[in-house]
Amino acid sequence: MSEETHDQPRKMRGATAHPHLRTGRSLWADSPGLSLPSKRLSQPLDVDVVVIGAGISGAFMAYDLSHDFHVAVLECNAPLLGSTIASTAMLQWELDSPALALAEQIGLADASRVYQRSRRVVNDLIDIVRLERIACRLTPKASLYLAGDAYGARALKSEAKLRTNIGLDSVFLRKDELRERFAIERSGAILSQGSASADPAQLAAGLLRRAIKRGAHLFAPEEVTGIMQGGDHVTLVNGSGFEVRARHIVFCCGYAFPKGVPTNRAKIISTWALASKPIGDMPEWLSKHLLWEASDPYLYVRTTTDGRIIMGGEDEASADRQSDPIILKEKGRTLTRKLKVLLPNIHFEIDYAWAGAFGHSTTSMPLIGAIPDMPNCHAVMGLGGNGITFSALASQIVGATVRGRRDPDADLFAFT
Numbered sequence: 293m294s295e296e297t298h299d300q301p302r303k304m305r306g307a308t309a310h311p312h313l314r315t316g317r318s319l320w321a322d323s324p325g326l327s328l329p330s331k332r333l334s335q336p337l338d339v340d341v342v343v344i345g346a347g348i349s350g351a352f353m354a355y356d357l358s359h360d361f362h363v364a365v366l367e368c369n370a371p372l373l374g375s376t377i378a379s380t381a382m383l384q385w386e387l388d389s390p391a392l393a394l395a396e397q398i399g400l401a402d403a404s405r406v407y408q409r410s411r412r413v414v415n416d417l418i419d420i421v422r423l424e425r426i427a428c429r430l431t432p433k434a435s436l437y438l439a440g441d442a443y444g445a446r447a448l449k450s451e452a453k454l455r456t457n458i459g460l461d462s463v464f465l466r467k468d469e470l471r472e473r474f475a476i477e478r479s480g481a482i483l484s485q486g487s488a489s490a491d492p493a494q495l496a497a498g499l500l501r502r503a504i505k506r507g508a509h510l511f512a513p514e515e516v517t518g519i520m521q522g523g524d525h526v527t528l529v530n531g532s533g534f535e536v537r538a539r540h541i542v543f544c545c546g547y548a549f550p551k552g553v554p555t556n557r558a559k560i561i562s563t564w565a566l567a568s569k570p571i572g573d574m575p576e577w578l579s580k581h582l583l584w585e586a587s588d589p590y591l592y593v594r595t596t597t598d599g600r601i602i603m604g605g606e607d608e609a610s611a612d613r614q615s616d617p618i619i620l621k622e623k624g625r626t627l628t629r630k631l632k633v634l635l636p637n638i639h640f641e642i643d644y645a646w647a648g649a650f651g652h653s654t655t656s657m658p659l660i661g662a663i664p665d666m667p668n669c670h671a672v673m674g675l676g677g678n679g680i681t682f683s684a685l686a687s688q689i690v691g692a693t694v695r696g697r698r699d700p701d702a703d704l705f706a707f708t
């Protein structure tokens with residue numbers, strides 16, 4: 293490595309990295325099948341692509357790229373223990389921002405493309421799980437989006453109409469229909485098809501295992517602290533003492549935003565989640581639907597295949613609040629109280645309670661693609677409540693670029 297071909301190393305860790313990403317114990321920490329064959333770097337490495345981060349984004353990325361390239365994944369902790377293990381894994385195509393609200397921000401044509409693409413990505417994700425027979429308790433579900441204090445029944449009716457016009461599977465339910473079909477007291481709701489739920493840690497582990505089977509290598513713990521750019525390659529700065537070179541690198545670092553990657557005013561906030569003990573008399577409809585509300589802060593509810601309820605929400609703008617165990621208890625009480633109002637016949641007994649950092653953007657859209665002024669470097673920032681859908685989307689967009697093609701929707705999610 294000569295000084296003529298490389299700039300000074302560009303440090304990655306910096307002002308936006310956040311040390312505490314998760315508090316409490318998530319349900320998925322006890323999932324079976326999470327062990328992965330990782331190793332330490334013991335010699336120099338020269339590969340086509342280095343993926344930095346072994347969470348769900350790195351897993352989808354490594355899975356996709358290992359079909360055609362020699363891939364190495366570098367993870368600074370144990371794999372899967374970032375926000376992926378905290379995720380409640382509602383696999384949705386509906387963004388946190390309704391299509392109508394998004395249209396006001398980015399225009400109707402682009403908002404429609406975002407929603408249509410997101411819908412296709414959830415289908416693709418389900419297809420991959422089935423094709424690869426990944427045991428991650430994937431369960432296809434409908435989604436019920438309840439009117440709340442942010443969007444009332446009239447707004448949801450307009451939203452459902454727009455979605456129908458752009459070919460999406462959503463219908464508006466009036467107050468009486470909602471009561472009759474679901475015994476829920478709200479002024480209206482949108483019922484949509486085509487979502488799912490899963491175990492996010494098992495999903496990520498399964499994808500990484502398929503990538504490793506195709507020749508990818510997983511190195512952990514190996515922290516990347518900087519990069520140096522050469523003509524047609526990138527060299528990674530890491531503590532191992534061995535040189536790691538790649539034609540492309542992809543930052544899949546979750547909410548530890550690497551320094552130098554533009555975040556377009558994304559913020560790290562705090563969010564909370566609970567899982568109940570298995571519930572004997574779960575209403576059948578609830579195990580087939582994801583439930584969430586158009587409120588701020590919002591409550592969302594899903595079930596697991598072993599009869600638990602997972603719920604979450606109560607987001608707060610501060611990044612640090614999620615690391616406070618006293619607030620975790622308070623949030624547990626608040627979420628349980630809210631569920632009692634929504635579903636009075638459910639007895640929710642807390643078995644797991646956890647909190648996590650969460651990336652929020654004003655549009656609820658992710659940032660994905662080539663990093664400006666950093667040739668051969670790409671990044672994935674799955675901001676908003678659809679992080680896992682966006683991880684799958686990111687592997688399609690970055691996968692196309694690395695293969696020398698352009699994804700037709702890359703412009704929508706690009707860093708500016």
Ligand SMILES: Cc1cc2nc3c(=O)[nH]c(=O)nc-3n(C[C@H](O)[C@H](O)[C@H](O)COP(=O)(O)OP(=O)(O)OC[C@H]3O[C@@H](n4cnc5c(N)ncnc54)[C@H](O)[C@@H]3O)c2cc1C
Pocket residue numbers: 304344345346347348349350366367368369370371372373374375376377378379380381382383384514515516517544545546547548563564565604647648649650672674675676677678679680681682683
């Ligand atoms: C409580 C909660 C509930 C959520 N619910 C949902 C939901 O229902 N549906 C949904 O789609 N999304 C949800 N999300 C969001 C979703 O979980 C995230 O978008 C997703 O997990 C992000 O995955 P990731 O792989 O990008 O990040 P992570 O899982 O955080 O992985 C990033 C990895 O990069 C590693 N890393 C960072 N820096 C370096 C470095 N310099 N060198 C080497 N390794 C590094 C980290 O150690 C980490 O393992 C939720 C999030 C939370 C916290």
